Amino acid sequence: MLTKPKWLFPVLALLPILGLYGCIRVYPIVETLRLSLYQWNIISRRKPFVGFANFIELAGDPLFLEAIFNTTIIAFSVVMITIPVGLALAALINSRQGLRRSGFYEASVFLPHVVSLVPAAMAWKWIFDARLGPLNALIGLIAIPAQSWLFDPVLSLLCLIILCSWQAIGYAVLIFLVGLKNVPDALYEAARLDGASSLQAFRYIAVPLLKPVMLYVSVITLISSYNIYAQAFVLASDVQGAPGHLVRVLVLDMLENSFRNYRVGYAAAEAVILLAIVLILTGAQFRLFRDRSRA
């Protein structure tokens, strides 16, 4: 029997996957970077190289600035809500661990994270609806005048923040629960012997130990919020078919530039900025994470 060389199997097994990976991942990413330096309208044959002109134009483009402002507000607000609420809920659920009920709590908090985006957004759209929605009726009970939630530039942002937080909390709780289960019981025992209350034990033992987990969840939530599109698409389209107030988010603006204005290079430059934001956030997480583990 002939002995095959040792490297034959791994190379043969990996090659097709790497080929696929190169074609549908690496190449498009590189192509995005390249296109961002060109001025290319799909309609024209010409593709002049313009260097950073796209980026300079973006810096003065009111629509893009609105998109980046909105997206940033949404992303950071969602994190500000999700992390503390998620942590508190995880702690409470963890304290009822072992009871039949805790499974129900966990499942109902997690459910909004795993239902499809569009039907969930449609559910909220009805809640926010100016004429028929229960939200206006509810605030009417405490004498606040009805608002046109989805047509007001500020309020529609608030609606998106509520919707995205509602979806993100389940994920945060899930991860925090995993983190809480990994805290050694001996530490709590020691704290109790020292006469600490359960709140103190949580505050001074669990929270510091969960810092890296909190960082991880914050970054994941931030990044996924920077990519929101479906939620904005659903909430911003009016039920009567009239264009409602658009909540301009980054991906929406990018797709509009590419598919409505046919400015591919310009949209690619926008994609590069989105990528830069994601990389900065990821880098910041690594840095913070390193400092924490050294401290």
Next chain:
Amino acid sequence: MSESDHLAGGAGQSRIAGLVIDAILCAVSLMMLLPLVFLISNAFKTPPELLAWPPTIVPHQPTLENIVSVLRETPLFHWIGNTLIFATLSTVSIVTTSAIAGYVLGKFDLPGFTVIFGIIIATAVVPFEVYMIPLYLNVQSAGLLNTWPGLLVGYLVMSFGIFLVRQYVMASIPDELLEAARVDGAAEGWIFLWIVLPLMRGPLGALAVLAFFQAWTAFAWPLVVMTNKETYTLEVGLALFQTGFTVDIGHLSAAAALALVPSALFFSLMRRNFVRGVASSGLKE
């Protein structure tokens, strides 16, 4: 574990505190579920009841009218079928490629493998929306718009999947096992199929759920690639349906509820897999 639980582990907790916590958690759980409950109950309401205040949770005169007419107006089941096919094919592809690449990168050390893995990790943080446009142009020039291959191109591989399998292989599959099989004269392909693959059931199951979920909720990509009413996925079909000229909350809720219930049931049942997939994502050192 006993009734005398611990808030985060140890300190004694009185019955009162327990009751308060239960009350808070019950309230929060109901608040989280309420939008979905309303959606489902609205699907069965008559137009006058939809306008009633306060909104009823259980419809007084439940009607199937909304659901029947939605199914008549829209190819909803067709869209669900499209999405099932898309999500299944995507899952099969992602699980297969991740299993093979993860195993090879985790157990073989050839020059360049470290660099290859580095590139895969580097692309893992790049959101799909960033490289969507060049991918779309390629699909377009290949004439694959409105076809299965065109839709699947975006969802055939998952960097995180390769990473997950590699971590697992390095931590849980001993070299001695593979060496013993090699000494017995087993071929590499046979070892992978009959020894390694059965051991990877756990992480692959978790990965399958994540991949299925990712395809099921995909939105931007199917929206631009599939532009015929016949080829829509469920999310896209619904989103475009609700921009149509209808003010009918009953119809909209019925369509959304039909889309929501099966996926909600499936992913709730799969919660454990989600946990496993997430917990093994490098949270533990």
